[in-house]
Amino acid sequence: MTVFTLPQAVKEARLVPELAALTERHRTACPPYRRVLAALGHAPPYDSVAALPWLPVRLFATHELKSVPDEAVFRVLTSSGTTGGPPSRVFLDRAAAAAQARALAATLRAVLGERRLPMLVIDSRSVTRAAALSARGAGVLGMMNFGRDHTFALDDDGAPDLHAVRGFLARHAGTPYLIFGFTFMTWRHLYRPAREHGLDLSGGVLIHSGGWKKMADEAVDNAVYRERFAADTGLTRVHDFYGMVEQIGTIFLEGPDGGGLYCPGFADVVIRDPVTWQEVPPGTPGLIEVVSTLPTSYPGHAVLTEDMGVVHGVDDGVWPGKRFSVLGRLPRAEARGCSDTFRAVGEEAA
Incomplete structure (x- = not known):
């Protein structure tokens, strides 16, 4: 059983009462959130996910939003934010941190399986050793x-370490292995060397995210990315993901056929008109709202992002539920990386 099994109607029927209960929990425990809801006139009952109140993502950078006492805060996560701008801050207690790590692991099991796979990281080890750890x-x-x-x-x-890559591929020939990197890094430092040197990556499962703006500069979109990896390296199991620190542990994962991103059973997306804020139908672009039952220690269960997206279809893909794509940032929106998704998951994901 994976987290990608529920048809949309069944999932929504389960999510609405859980999210409504979270709304009331945060209304009671988080005074700033309570003031926002009061100012907007939001009150139950809520008959759909889209009817639930949401917060704009930038509030997490400008306000201290938490629903647990200070002494219960186990970890404070921060986003990479804008250059010189304040980062978002997300307050976790131990229960929330553990639940989010379990959810992330469950989501990835849909494509990685139950066992830890050998892992090729398309980056430098030094990026993990910096005194001030970057989002990457x-x-x-x-x-x-x-x-x-x-x-x-x-x-x-x-610099590319072809010797290390060749050694990894030799050790794990004939068995599946995990490849992870940010999209532009995997293109420049995996695809290009593999094509040039004839490396066989057919045993890999590639998880990647972020960097599509840099890819657009090279006229490489998701379809071209997948096509070239498959044709030139044999790598066909490729999964983009979308996520953010404001809903740490929740990622929206690309399906096996590359036809879009899918929502796990504990999360969903709503696409809203950026003028009226109303939900728009499939096929119409708008602002992405992400919802998740995971944020229990802070009111991040319904967050309006600054990303544009579109739902392509519902219950019509390789997995059930909404199938959507991210189209890019709203103009003048802050540029942040999806690497925030995995920040500080740490040992709880083990």
Whole structure:
């Protein structure tokens, strides 16, 4: 059983009461959230996911939003934020941190299976050793919990280490292995060397995210990315993901056929008109709202992002539920990396 099994109507029927209960929990425990709801006139009952109140993502950078006492805060996560701008802050207690780590592991099991796979990291080990850990380094460290025999494709100076990659592929020939990296890194430092040197990556499962703006500069979209990896390296199991620190532990994972991102059973998306804020039908672009039952220690269960997206269909793909794509940032929106998704998941994901 994976987290991608529920038809949309069944999932929504389960999510609405859980999310409504979270709304009331946070209304009671988080005074700033209570004031927002009061100012907007939001009150139950809620008859759909789209009817639930949401918070704009930037509030997590400008306000201290938590629903647990200070002494219960186990970890404070921060996003990479804008250059010079304040980062988002997410307050976790131990129960929330553990639940989010379990949920992330369950989501990835849908494509990785139950056992830890050998792992090829398309980055440098030095990115995980910096005194001030970057969002990219945090992403790599978090994802390393899902692999073993970690091998880095770049040396400490950031140059391709073809010897290390060849050794990894030789050790694990004939068995599946995990490849992780940010999208532009995997293109420049995995696809190109593999094509040039004739490396066979057919045993890999590639998990990647972020960096599509840099890819667009090279006229490479998701379809081209998948096609070239398959044709030139034999790598066909490729999964993009979408997520953010404001809903740590929740990722929206690309299906096996590359036809879109899917929502796990504990989460969903709503696409809203950026002028009226109303939900728009499939096929109409709008702002992405992400919802999840995981944020119990802070009111992040319904967050309006600054990303544009579109739902392509419902219950019509390889997995049930909504099938959607991210189209890019709202103009002037802050540029942040999806590496925040894995920040500080740490040992709980083991």
